[in-house]
Amino acid sequence: MCDKFVGFRVATTTVSLTLLVMTASILFKGAEGATPEKGRGVVSVLYAGSLVVVHEQALGPAFQQTTGYTYQGEGHGSVAAARMIKDRLRSPDIFISADHAVNAKELMGQQNRNLVEWYLTFTSSSLVIAYHPKSRFKNGFEQARAAKLPWYEVLARPGMKLGRTDPNLDPKGYRTLFLFELAERYYRKPGLTQALLGSPTNPVQIFPEPELLIRMESGQLDAGVFYRHEVIAHQLPFIDLPDEINQSNPRFAALYRKRTYTTDRGMTFVGAPVLFTITIPHTVRNLAGAIAFVRFALSEDARATYLKYGLRSAPILVGGDALKVPVDLRSFIQGRYAP
Template structure:
């Protein structure tokens, strides 16, 4: 999302809304941790999962976030380098003539993903491979390709993962569809049953689990959210920017970038949503 924000949405927001846009991209969980520790005080926080917003909610988290809105939906894909030694096999997998996981199991195949403890995409990757094991009836698929949740040979910072792919350091990565679209790299579309991109498969996704610090977490549809932290120094401009992304031209840019539109449902306390944004709310999240 960093590329579309920096190259398209940011400059247009500057000219249309007369605000000074300055963004920073990283894993949503890592960003939430920085906000929580006071290292960052953004006016607007966009997350790749409601779980990052929830890290900042409640008295124990100084009520840094009281509400969040659904911004857009996405899905996981396997993005690959067209110059990879495995490009022909990956292209065949994209056409459905060979299983994608068989290509990734080939000796010498280099695979990249993000840290499941710092980035929702990395966490979703864990769920996706668990679901794939069952879907393809391949009980060893997770171990053969990922090795472990935090395999150091595969895990890269979220902000550098795509550059690892485009510079040829890895053959393929797990990416959001919008990332593959905005970077112009080929990708393999995954079935709805495993790509975490269909809200109708919510119950099935929840069967995939990951344990973190003794807590069992469950898979869920990928949902990007947006909020204004209570520490915002310019809440008026922040509200204008949120409206621009949720219902204005910024929203149209996101859809062209590969995202999928969703109803603007609310998480958290409606009373804390700025009055100018109340009309955007289209129900509440479960």
């Protein structure tokens, strides 16, 4: 068992979404831990919005075809999704967050009615700068991609339309702030964050997570900050960033930890490597189906699909009360998550 959060393998292979949908049942047939008997009822999965393509095009259909349960997925910024649960606007069987801290701060503890008591880490990603292939700044972005020009100099050009998500509602939103703050130190460019982003919640740049991708793909934006797996799934060109600022590498966890953001509700989030978690909240209505989904999502075949969509491998570590993890899921645990 691994005692702490360790490094990841990187997988960047793109796949045909259509082909994956057509062959989903083949890819997952006999997946490790898959339910042998056909299940009944709906399994409601509320997940981080950046996972919409992999969940709706591959994982969800495959789970449904393999297990017999009816998959019902919905994606939002993780903080917004957690608040939906807390405010009784959603009652999912499964909650998948893009940041472990969303569980701890928004859903765990007596102050949050113990809506979540445990979670498992299972996949990870990094932040990148994506750009529209027909942007009038394309040449600059291509030069930055080839390391011939600093990416932040391209973003500083007059007329640049940059998009990002709300740091009050989405981990990617506050991680974007961390990215630019880390870049100030890494490139020795004080004032870079203010110059390129303005205020943390600059309304000119802020868009809901699904809308941000739509605006990027339609050409309404020149560039945006995304997770690497998002732009791979949507086949958008992008610029990889150093591990010191892209928040992907556990080796730099201490560096990331120096960045913080306090939301409009007074919740303070601390920088950490990008890590997705899965849990069964106490809003669960179909416990057997929820357990089946977690087993399915943690199977080797499902994890391989996450990798094909540009996500990265991560150890399966438990956070919260390990004794509250359903018995049927404990064999997957490889250690304890230590933020």
